[in-house]
Amino acid sequence: MADIVMAYSASHAPMMSADKESAPPDQAERFFGGLDKVKQQLADTKPQAIVFMTGEHFTNFFLENMPQIAIGLGEGFQGPLEKWLKIPKTIVPGAPDLAAHVLDELVTDGFYPSFSHRLKLDHGFMTVYYELDQTMELPVVPIIMNCTTPPLMTLRQSYEFGKSVGRAIKSYDGLERVGLVGAGGLSHFVGEPRVGDIEEEFDRWFLDQLEKQPLSDELLDMSNEELAHAGNGTGEVRSWVAVAGAMEGHKATALAYEPIYEWINGMGVISYQA
Amino acid sequence: MSLYQVQQCLFDYLRVLEDPKTEGRPEISTEGYDLTDDERKVLEAKDVGGIYSMGVHPVIINGYCRALGYKRADYRKLLEDAAGPQTETRRFRWQTS
Numbered sequence: 321m322a323d324i325v326m327a328y329s330a331s332h333a334p335m336m337s338a339d340k341e342s343a344p345p346d347q348a349e350r351f352f353g354g355l356d357k358v359k360q361q362l363a364d365t366k367p368q369a370i371v372f373m374t375g376e377h378f379t380n381f382f383l384e385n386m387p388q389i390a391i392g393l394g395e396g397f398q399g400p401l402e403k404w405l406k407i408p409k410t411i412v413p414g415a416p417d418l419a420a421h422v423l424d425e426l427v428t429d430g431f432y433p434s435f436s437h438r439l440k441l442d443h444g445f446m447t448v449y450y451e452l453d454q455t456m457e458l459p460v461v462p463i464i465m466n467c468t469t470p471p472l473m474t475l476r477q478s479y480e481f482g483k484s485v486g487r488a489i490k491s492y493d494g495l496e497r498v499g500l501v502g503a504g505g506l507s508h509f510v511g512e513p514r515v516g517d518i519e520e521e522f523d524r525w526f527l528d529q530l531e532k533q534p535l536s537d538e539l540l541d542m543s544n545e546e547l548a549h550a551g552n553g554t555g556e557v558r559s560w561v562a563v564a565g566a567m568e569g570h571k572a573t574a575l576a577y578e579p580i581y582e583w584i585n586g587m588g589v590i591s592y593q594a
Numbered sequence: 595m596s597l598y599q600v601q602q603c604l605f606d607y608l609r610v611l612e613d614p615k616t617e618g619r620p621e622i623s624t625e626g627y628d629l630t631d632d633e634r635k636v637l638e639a640k641d642v643g644g645i646y647s648m649g650v651h652p653v654i655i656n657g658y659c660r661a662l663g664y665k666r667a668d669y670r671k672l673l674e675d676a677a678g679p680q681t682e683t684r685r686f687r688w689q690t691s
Contacts, residue, residue: 377653378605378651378653378654378657382602382605383598383601383602383605383651384602401612402612403612403614468651468652468653469651469653510652510653510655510656511646511650511651511652511653511654511655511656511658511659511673512646512652512655512673512677513670513673513674513676513677513680515656515666515669515670515673516666516667516670519688521688521689522686522688525687525688525691526688538687538691542687546686546687549682549684549686550686550688552652553652584666
């Protein structure tokens with residue numbers, strides 16, 4: 321059976337790749353310092369594949385067909401979609417057997433994700449993945465979550481979904497070591513009058529909440545309406561909460577938090593003791 | 595009127611702009627979409643505030659403004675003007691716990 325040998329969540333602002341230099345150097349250094357720590361965890365634990373949860377940005381799905389969750393079953397995934405991201409275009413290898421197992425177990429567990437052999441990867445995936453593995457050879461199972469187009473999963477549903485993902489990974493006997501990543505958030509506002517704002521209070525509170533075990537009802541019972549007041553892009557923290565569900569009972573440590581206004585994003589990293 | 599048609603038109607336009615084969619920045623094509631005259635005018639005028647006021651999804655607005663080369667401060671102003679004064683007095687759980 322597979323062990324989850326490393327798990328973390330991180331922000332995925334496009335400008336962390338596309339315009340890295342625009343951030344104050346000390347802030348960028350502290351944020352990337354957090355990512356360096358998880359890169360070291362990768363070197364230490366050598367996962368054979370990564371299950372990677374991130375938000376949809378109308379890259380793979382649009383309003384004619386918008387699943388809440390989609391799993392990539394392909395042998396490989398083209399990315400990044402964005403021409404301007406400053407990450408080399410490549411085919412990221414998939415982990416189709418692990419993906420099929422996770423899908424099967426999720427359905428057995430009462431979740432009904434969409435699935436695709438042709439997912440494309442945008443900044444939501446590529447920014448964090450590239451910082452983890454610049455060779456881009458680490459096989460992945462992408463899980464795309466709808467975080468911006470209502471109706472949306474609640475944080476509690478995301479948590480339960482994450483628990484199911486964790487169980488699915490641990491019941492897979494085709495690999496020994498699997499990593500788990502959540503990407504998105506923290507607070508940010510896009511395409512609306514508060515674009516550029518960051519809800520620092522929310523971000524620090526949220527990280528504090530994730531460091532507590534088990535997660536509180538105060539966090540998990542927050543309505544989608546209230547969460548949206550922390551930013552209309554902030555709902556991407558559903559992937560972070562899903563990772564927390566998968567890693568329930570494991571100590572979580574915030575490795576970095578920087579409100580980087582030049583990147584219009586609260587930038588954080590949290591890691592779990594495997 | 596169909597907000598979906600407006601959004602589909604903008605979505606398709608963004609895909610054209612993202613296509614590596616596309617040169618420069620062509621004008622949006624509103625042909626083939628079931629739009630009212632007012633919707634067509636807003637799209638052809640590149641009226642960011644008008645697009646926001648119609649209820650277009652913020653992810654589309656974000657991509658659209660980026661594709662048109664707007665600086666953030668400039669399109670924030672357009673969106674603020676379209677939204678009008680906002681007052682939020684509620685305190686949220688991350689501010690009170």
